[in-house]
Amino acid sequence: MHSVNPDAVTFESEGCRHLISQYVDDHSHDFFFMTSAKRLKDFSRTHMVGVVGAGLAYLQMVRDGYVWCDHFENLPLSGLAPSRKSPDFVFNRPGENDVALTESKATHGTARKAFQATVTRGYRDQVSPYFGMKVGGSLASHGFSIGSWMTSATRAELLIDHTAVTTTQNPPRDPGDPIAIRRGNYLTALSLMFGPSIVSAARAGTWLSSDTGLLTTTWLGRRWLLGFPPPYLGFRFWAGEYRELSKNIDWTAWPLVNEFALELHVAESVFRSLSNLDSGYEPLSEIEVMNEDLMARAREAGGAVFPDGLAVLGKQELIEPVKISYWDPQAGEIKEHFYSALQERIEDPLFSVTEAGPSWFIEEEVEEKEKVEPAMLLLTKK
Numbered sequence: 028m029h030s031v032n033p034d035a036v037t038f039e040s041e042g043c044r045h046l047i048s049q050y051v052d053d054h055s056h057d058f059f060f061m062t063s064a065k066r067l068k069d070f071s072r073t074h075m076v077g078v079v080g081a082g083l084a085y086l087q088m089v090r091d092g093y094v095w096c097d098h099f100e101n102l103p104l105s106g107l108a109p110s111r112k113s114p115d116f117v118f119n120r121p122g123e124n125d126v127a128l129t130e131s132k133a134t135h136g137t138a139r140k141a142f143q144a145t146v147t148r149g150y151r152d153q154v155s156p157y158f159g160m161k162v163g164g165s166l167a168s169h170g171f172s173i174g175s176w177m178t179s180a181t182r183a184e185l186l187i188d189h190t191a192v193t194t195t196q197n198p199p200r201d202p203g204d205p206i207a208i209r210r211g212n213y214l215t216a217l218s219l220m221f222g223p224s225i226v227s228a229a230r231a232g233t234w235l236s237s238d239t240g241l242l243t244t245t246w247l248g249r250r251w252l253l254g255f256p257p258p259y260l261g262f263r264f265w266a267g268e269y270r271e272l273s274k275n276i277d278w279t280a281w282p283l284v285n286e287f288a289l290e291l292h293v294a295e296s297v298f299r300s301l302s303n304l305d306s307g308y309e310p311l312s313e314i315e316v317m318n319e320d321l322m323a324r325a326r327e328a329g330g331a332v333f334p335d336g337l338a339v340l341g342k343q344e345l346i347e348p349v350k351i352s353y354w355d356p357q358a359g360e361i362k363e364h365f366y367s368a369l370q371e372r373i374e375d376p377l378f379s380v381t382e383a384g385p386s387w388f389i390e391e392e393v394e395e396k397e398k399v400e401p402a403m404l405l406l407t408k409k
Contacts, residue, residue: 043078050075057182060135072135080133080175081115087173087185088129093118094316094334097211099128102163109156114170117162117208121316124202126162128154128170135177143186146174150188158190163207209311213289213297216337220254220287229301241352241361243291247324250291251338252361253349286340290317291361293336299359 050064060079064072085096096118114128130149134142150172157167169190177183218226228234242253289297296310303310316334325332331339351364 043075046071046075047079051079059179059181059183060177062180064135076133076135076175076177077131079177081131083133083175083183083185084129084131084171084173085116087187088116088118088127088171089334093120093127095119095205095209095212097163097208097215099162101211102207104157105161109160110152112153112156114153114157117165117167119165119205119208124205125166125168126205126208128157128162128167130154130170130172132172132174133177134175137176137178139176139178139184139186142174142176142178146172146186147188149174155190161203163205163211165203165205165208166201168202206309206311209314210300212335213300213311216287216289216335217297219337220252220289232301235298235301235354235356237353237356239354240364241354242349243352243361243363244288244349246288246330246338246340247321247328247332249321251288251340252291252294252352253340254287288338288340290315290332290336290338295359295361298354298361302356302359 050061050067052059052061060076064075067075088096096116099114099117102117114130116129116131118127118129119125120127130153132142132146132149134145137145150170154170154172158170160167169192171190172188174186174188175183176186214226214229217229225234244251244253292315296314299310315336317332317336322332322334325338352361353364354360355362
């Protein structure tokens, strides 16, 4: 949704995932909210409905052929904002330099006709005023207001108000460059995979070096860069004084969070783009888009692959061993580490692999004299 405190993003995502799983029927052919959602407090229900609506709007844009997306508020405008209201997202698709603006609407209690009017106002007041302006350096030429009508207890519907397309439509003279939208798309993906602090470092140009430890695996016949790791949450809970309790946990099958991954060739293009912001060549301009066959096989396997290369892997899907890799900036590639050479590459590692094979785990290397107890937040009653 909208920008929040970066330190809360991962936990916010996990909280939404667990909340939605309790109140959305994901077994029936038709999508709808279960009647148990009515028992939620109104503020919790409103938040959940908005999150689900934004997700459905994103999936609808993907179905229409759009691949890359960034939040509208992350991108600069070419002039003064024509309205106090603004859309949620900016989308770009292959072969086009202009972008589409998208506003998401959602309801769990409004009549269909009244909600259609809300969707129309969203297009009129939040989307169309920005047409003809450049957003993130790319011309906003068209847009959508996508409403998720989830009042029915048996079937939800999408109500869409969008820019009319005529047979005599001419391409814009100066559509701009959508690279900022594509880069923002992958910064969002990196935030999901590695945590929000990595994105802040990537924007500042201080993240990603040959000393950065990465994890890769094979799935659906392709190589994937894994989020680091499902223990991103687990590391917070099971490191330090709790690490003895976590010794025998197989992190490759840790069930608390879904595993995010990025197709390896896509990840290499993203890393090259982050490493060469001032060069004339932009790797994101020729990035590979995932095909429908791969996305269909991912669904059959119980996971998901999106056109931009981001994947969601279930805990049982990593058949191949997870391998330790690193970024080679000279070659512009992600290469596998040899275990025996790992310690030689990292002069003063924070983490070290202490057990080889698919059941390896991560252990902190902190000398006792340097150990600092974590600060605790204490709630007191006056």
